[in-house]
Amino acid sequence: MQEPADPEPADPADLPELTGLARLPKAHLHLHLTGGMRPATLLELAAEQGRSLPRGLLDPAAADLDVTVLRGWWKFQRLYDAARALLAGPAQVRRVVAEIAEDERAAGSGWVELQVDPTTYAPRLGGLQATVELLLDAMAGAARDTGVGMALVVAANRTRHPAEAETLSRLARRFAGRGVVGFGLSNDETRGDTAAFAKAFRLARDAGLLAVPHAGELRGPRSVRAAVERLGAGRLGHGIRAVEDPALLALLAERGVALEVCPTANVALGVLPDVSRVPVPALRAAGVDVALGADDPLLFRSGLVEQYAAVRAAHELSPAALADLAACSVRASCAPEEVKARLLAGVRRWLAGVRPGGGATAAGVDGAGVTAADVPD
Ligand SMILES: [Zn+2]
Numbered sequence: 001m002q003e004p005a006d007p008e009p010a011d012p013a014d015l016p017e018l019t020g021l022a023r024l025p026k027a028h029l030h031l032h033l034t035g036g037m038r039p040a041t042l043l044e045l046a047a048e049q050g051r052s053l054p055r056g057l058l059d060p061a062a063a064d065l066d067v068t069v070l071r072g073w074w075k076f077q078r079l080y081d082a083a084r085a086l087l088a089g090p091a092q093v094r095r096v097v098a099e100i101a102e103d104e105r106a107a108g109s110g111w112v113e114l115q116v117d118p119t120t121y122a123p124r125l126g127g128l129q130a131t132v133e134l135l136l137d138a139m140a141g142a143a144r145d146t147g148v149g150m151a152l153v154v155a156a157n158r159t160r161h162p163a164e165a166e167t168l169s170r171l172a173r174r175f176a177g178r179g180v181v182g183f184g185l186s187n188d189e190t191r192g193d194t195a196a197f198a199k200a201f202r203l204a205r206d207a208g209l210l211a212v213p214h215a216g217e218l219r220g221p222r223s224v225r226a227a228v229e230r231l232g233a234g235r236l237g238h239g240i241r242a243v244e245d246p247a248l249l250a251l252l253a254e255r256g257v258a259l260e261v262c263p264t265a266n267v268a269l270g271v272l273p274d275v276s277r278v279p280v281p282a283l284r285a286a287g288v289d290v291a292l293g294a295d296d297p298l299l300f301r302s303g304l305v306e307q308y309a310a311v312r313a314a315h316e317l318s319p320a321a322l323a324d325l326a327a328c329s330v331r332a333s334c335a336p337e338e339v340k341a342r343l344l345a346g347v348r349r350w351l352a353g354v355r356p357g358g359g360a361t362a363a364g365v366d367g368a369g370v371t372a373a374d375v376p377d
Pocket of ligand 1: 032237
């Protein structure tokens with residue numbers, strides 16, 4: 001089927017534009033479980049359970065989510081905790097996982113790595129191990145139903161004692177090769193000593209898990225360097241402030257440490273004033289792989305396609321640059337090689353303007369006429 005070329009300038013709020021970006025195959029590497037809940041599901045679960053919700057959760061756009069101010073993170077965390085409490089048992093977890101897979105399929109994701117700190121769910125789900133088993137089972141089912149590959153990143157909370165992280169790391173190790181692909185470190189980045197989590201990360205890496213801590217969003221380049229050098233990060237949640245240190249950028253490029261960059265989250269949390277300041281072109285120019293992510297769509301009301309649309313609009317990215325970002329996300333993922341090859345081939349087809357099962361468009365997906373040769377493998 002032919003797609004008519006749009007003669008108007010690109011507008012990210014334009015439905016056809018988002019549809020085009022949704023057809024770009026990609027991997028989603030920065031998504032938290034509760035943060036992936038649909039707003040409609042939030043309302044339904046709250047009604048079922050007779051819970052009232054904080055106003056900020058009902059209308060996050062009107063809420064002040066600036067985490068850079070005093071007690072800012074606490075306010076954000078309070079909203080997140082209220083939403084998470086709605087995942088009251090296995091049925092709710094299975095529902096949210098299934099809906100995430102459906103939403104990701106609609107966004108063009110062929111592979112999703114879901115990040116979960118099991119400690120916060122465990123009391124309601126029968127313990128830590130039962131929580132991971134439930135998640136893996138739910139994800140396997142959702143993957144079968146949607147065709148979207150799903151894997152789990154077990155994340156520790158950096159505001160808790162490092163011994164807890166070591167417990168989680170040992171738990172994650174048990175499921176290495178069985179659905180758990182990485183080990184993360186999340187929560188308020190301004191708290192906790194990164195180096196204190198070195199043992200937990202060594203245990204995870206020794207089992208073949210990818211180290212994917214959050215760093216370099218609320219703290220500067222030193223936090224990124226600590227995550228790479230002390231935790232052996234193979235990929236980083238955020239990491240955007242690495243752009244302030246050219247030597248660090250060179251280190252990330254040399255080691256192939258990709259950054260999971262979440263533009264609308266950075267802006268919503270007050271870290272950057274607008275998406276034009278999210279340094280995607282600078283990072284790519286330095287040779288650092290960038291995988292766009294949505295972080296918590298429930299709180300930022302912005303999914304994965306919207307991240308591509310936002311950076312496209314803010315930085316006037318070409319189709320080749322968008323395809324390059326999608327290819328980065330696939331390369332930086334823990335997907336099996338055959339999945340990566342299939343998705344990368346899809347990226348090249350998108351760029352060449354060829355629809356799966358259809359013919360070529362007249363001038364590429366959005367009229368730029370770029371070729372598949374522009375997308376590196
Ligand atoms: Zn995150």
